Amino acid sequence: MKGGAKTLVEPHRHLGVFVARGKEDALCTRNLVPGESVYGEKRISVEVEKPDENAPSGVLKEKIEYRVWNPFRSKIAAAILGGIGEIYMKPGSKVLYLGAASGTTVSHVADLVGPDGAVYAVEFSHRSGRDLVNMAKKRPNVIPIIEDARHPTKYRMLLPMVDVIFSDVAQPDQARIVAYNAQFFLKTGGAFMISIKASCIDSTIEPALVFAKEVKKLQDEKFKPREQITLEPFERDHAVVVGNFRVSKKASTQ
Amino acid sequence: MSSWKKVEPRRMHKERAQPERRQRLGLLEKKKDYKLRARDFHKKEDELKRLREKAALRNPDEFYHGMISAGTRTARRRDVADAIPARTQEEHALVLHHDANYVSMKRSVEAAKIDRLKSQMHFTALAQVSGGPRRTIFVSDDDERSDIAAGASHDAKRLPGELQTKDRSPAKPVDPAFEAQRLSEQTKVYKELAGRVEREEKLHRLLLTMETERNLMSKGKRQRVKDRDEYTGEPAVYKWRQKRKR
Numbered sequence: 047m048k049g050g051a052k053t054l055v056e057p058h059r060h061l062g063v064f065v066a067r068g069k070e071d072a073l074c075t076r077n078l079v080p081g082e083s084v085y086g087e088k089r090i091s092v093e094v095e096k097p098d099e100n101a102p103s104g105v106l107k108e109k110i111e112y113r114v115w116n117p118f119r120s121k122i123a124a125a126i127l128g129g130i131g132e133i134y135m136k137p138g139s140k141v142l143y144l145g146a147a148s149g150t151t152v153s154h155v156a157d158l159v160g161p162d163g164a165v166y167a168v169e170f171s172h173r174s175g176r177d178l179v180n181m182a183k184k185r186p187n188v189i190p191i192i193e194d195a196r197h198p199t200k201y202r203m204l205l206p207m208v209d210v211i212f213s214d215v216a217q218p219d220q221a222r223i224v225a226y227n228a229q230f231f232l233k234t235g236g237a238f239m240i241s242i243k244a245s246c247i248d249s250t251i252e253p254a255l256v257f258a259k260e261v262k263k264l265q266d267e268k269f270k271p272r273e274q275i276t277l278e279p280f281e282r283d284h285a286v287v288v289g290n291f292r293v294s295k296k297a298s299t300q
Numbered sequence: 301m302s303s304w305k306k307v308e309p310r311r312m313h314k315e316r317a318q319p320e321r322r323q324r325l326g327l328l329e330k331k332k333d334y335k336l337r338a339r340d341f342h343k344k345e346d347e348l349k350r351l352r353e354k355a356a357l358r359n360p361d362e363f364y365h366g367m368i369s370a371g372t373r374t375a376r377r378r379d380v381a382d383a384i385p386a387r388t389q390e391e392h393a394l395v396l397h398h399d400a401n402y403v404s405m406k407r408s409v410e411a412a413k414i415d416r417l418k419s420q421m422h423f424t425a426l427a428q429v430s431g432g433p434r435r436t437i438f439v440s441d442d443d444e445r446s447d448i449a450a451g452a453s454h455d456a457k458r459l460p461g462e463l464q465t466k467d468r469s470p471a472k473p474v475d476p477a478f479e480a481q482r483l484s485e486q487t488k489v490y491k492e493l494a495g496r497v498e499r500e501e502k503l504h505r506l507l508l509t510m511e512t513e514r515n516l517m518s519k520g521k522r523q524r525v526k527d528r529d530e531y532t533g534e535p536a537v538y539k540w541r542q543k544r545k546r
Contacts, residue, residue: 071486116418127422127424128433129433273438278433
């Protein structure tokens with residue numbers, strides 16, 4: 047084989063996520079906007095053959111582009127690599143993303159949910175909001191909202207009910223913010239995914255204790271945490287908690 | 301009539317070359333080469349003779365101050381006069397400053413390269429080794445305990461490194477040659493990453509040491525609060541006494 051080994055892209059256990067194996071060893075998502083990077087990440091092009099009657103050889107070669115999803119910059123990617131059981135986001139999902147920042151992870155979530163899904167990205171800071179809006183210009187399934195996530199009433203006109211809420215707001219009252227948003231927008235039985243930075247909530251106690259306290263808070267707010275994972279090789283003292291919202295006892299046994 | 305002599309055909313004299321069997325001795329020595337060699341040999345011979353005579357006629361009571369002040373750093377004697385003039389304190393500080401700038405530049409270059417490598421090498425196979433993430437699965441009393449035990453919910457039984465479930469994407473036959481090459485290339489990149497991380501750490505320690513050295517040239521009373529760590533190479537820590545500014 048000339049020019050080094052080709053890269054092989056395999057689907058990950060989670061729908062919409064892929065793993066590139068070749069010279070690189072990387073998590074990636076299928077690029078919605080081929081030919082462009084959002085934050086300077088590497089792109090991987092793979093040629094696949096598709097059966098096609100009109101083509102002379104019976105197959106049509108198609109180029110698919112993937113973008114590398116850096117776990118050192120994205121909590122979701124770190125959680126996936128850590129082996130989280132369920133991320134609830136899949137192609138076609140509607141996701142409310144609180145704390146979108148510059149939209150680096152948002153762009154990958156947008157790739158993941160695909161053109162049938164939607165990502166409602168809320169960010170308060172105008173400065174990083176500008177990058178977010180620029181990213182959203184190219185991706186029709188991203189709806190940027192430059193508002194304070196503490197006041198969901200301000201953007202309630204923009205949102206339908208969503209399947210998943212993801213939150214990375216790094217505020218001490220994060221659980222309350224998520225709960226308030228969930229009351230407005232999250233479907234019954236919908237899922238949440240929260241990234242907790244221990245030092246942002248309480249820097250005086252053990253991180254494990256902070257996580258436990260946050261989980262308790264979530265349980266009080268009608269959330270049902272299913273799983274918690276720390277993001278160890280990629281982030282220090284961070285955890286991601288996933289679970290469902292307003293699960294009836296009967297539904298949960300199914 | 302010597303000019304006539306030139307006209308008549310004469311034998312062509314070719315330069316003699318070193319015979320084949322004496323080739324190991326190098327080029328054939330000619331008279332002019334011999335002369336150079338002989339002159340050099342005799343010069344050395346004379347010098348040795350002179351030194352022998354000088355040693356024989358040595359005065360055992362002879363004394364010069366240079367005998368004490370000059371030292372032998374390496375095998376050769378070095379006079380104090382030819383030593384490099386010592387730098388002043390300011391010059392030394394400036395040199396240290398330049399050195400530190402260079403090291404810090406090299407370190408940031410290294411850090412950028414590490415970042416670039418890390419962004420595409422995700423340790424997908426070993427993100428779950430010890431010291432990695434801790435997974436906690438929450439189980440309430442009323443439900444799903446049996447499910448989890450059976451591995452149905454949340455893939456509790458799934459091995460962490462396993463990326464795919466059985467039902468999706470049937471296992472494709474893997475080309476062993478491709479697999480081998482892929483692995484070797486990945487190993488190469490991971491090795492490079494490890495090397496760069498180590499180098500970056502070294503540069504960081506060096507920078508700390510240089511900074512300490514520079515600080516020690518400043519004024520003020522200070523005290524060593526921590527010795528140099530021989531194991532990690534971290535420099536000693538000093539504390540300066542506070543002085544009231546006027």
